């Protein structure tokens with residue numbers, strides 16, 4: 533089966549066409565500046581050449597049309613007819629309490645995604661626009677699937693997802709922890725169980741997805757029992773530009789001092805905090821900070837120290853929450869590549885009987901155990917692949933429907 537995976541943002545749209553049998557990426561690309569002018573960058577598998585086109589994209593519909601056109605292009609494309617696209621998998625950010633799994637998109641599903649807009653006002657609307665644009669361009673007969681960032685975390689028990697605030701805010705507005713990056717946490721926890729030969733029905737796994745946005749999850753028998761992101765992706769770890777956890781009273785304190793409103797403060801917590809804020813604006817990118825830190829920059833070092841310390845604390849709390857752990861998996865741009873972060877974290881887990889295999893820790897881009905054979909808990913690098921996960925979940929649903 534060929535599955536088109538779509539990730540629609542407000543002014544951009546990422547796509548990949550994947551072959552489910554081989555897992556091969558047949559083509560991929562990005563539409564940018566939708567609603568402004570329009571740029572399409574495309575790579576097909578016939579060559580590694582990257583093509584860049586200026587195409588008018590007043591709306592997402594023209595963006596999708598240009599994706600279909602380039603996929604069908606005799607020279608730059610990879611298919612000869614739209615019927616070679618068997619289904620479309622859409623990344624949707626927020627499924628609220630409606631969805632604990634991916635679903636075939638129906639009118640009822642669209643309405644539920646719409647109902648979740650107040651929970652993700654910046655993300656769900658462009659996701660919906662992307663789905664509608666695909667339907668307009670590809671017609672109603674191509675099956676479409678919604679794969680939610682929040683779905684995997686819906687198995688969390690009440691004690692993990694409730695905030696200790698007046699219950700009416702949950703009752704009236706569904707204020708609770710939802711968690712994000714669920715597609716990655718599901719994919720990586722499954723892969724960890726498979727790769728390490730753990731018993732899927734008797735396993736405790738911690739997944740540390742560390743990238744520009746980062747989150748950790750605790751997974752018992754393949755089901756998420758806790759995760760670090762919350763009502764929004766702001767809660768939890770120190771991220772590229774997000775603060776993660778902090779005393780909520782900080783908001784009022786700074787707002788009063790700086791004569792600022794709450795929305796502006798929340799923007800600062802999302803866009804100017806985390807590694808960027810801690811490094812006094814040096815960078816939100818781990819590689820930049822690592823290099824600066826190696827050259828003795830104390831601001832970069834502070835940011836990296838805080839990042840690692842928060843990860844250590846979360847892992848410790850999830851070991852406690854699960855009353856033990858069998859395996860810890862690192863994934864995401866930092867988790868897969870930053871040996872220093874993995875070493876700093878794992879060295880602080882020696883109380884669990886974990887020892888790092890320094891040689892194996894040099895690993896990048898492949899499933900790899902990085903703890904020593906006598907380590908009481910196995911630590912591994914497990915690269916994530918969200919597009920492949922969306923493709924697999926889409927294919928499974930569509931096959932079962934047929």
Ligand code: AMP
Nearest residue numbers: 743744745817818819864865866869870
């Ligand atoms: P992601 O959001 O998963 O794409 O991850 C982005 C983060 O991963 C950024 O902070 C990058 O600096 C970091 N990253 C990507 N590649 C490397 C690398 N080779 N070594 C260290 N950090 C990396």
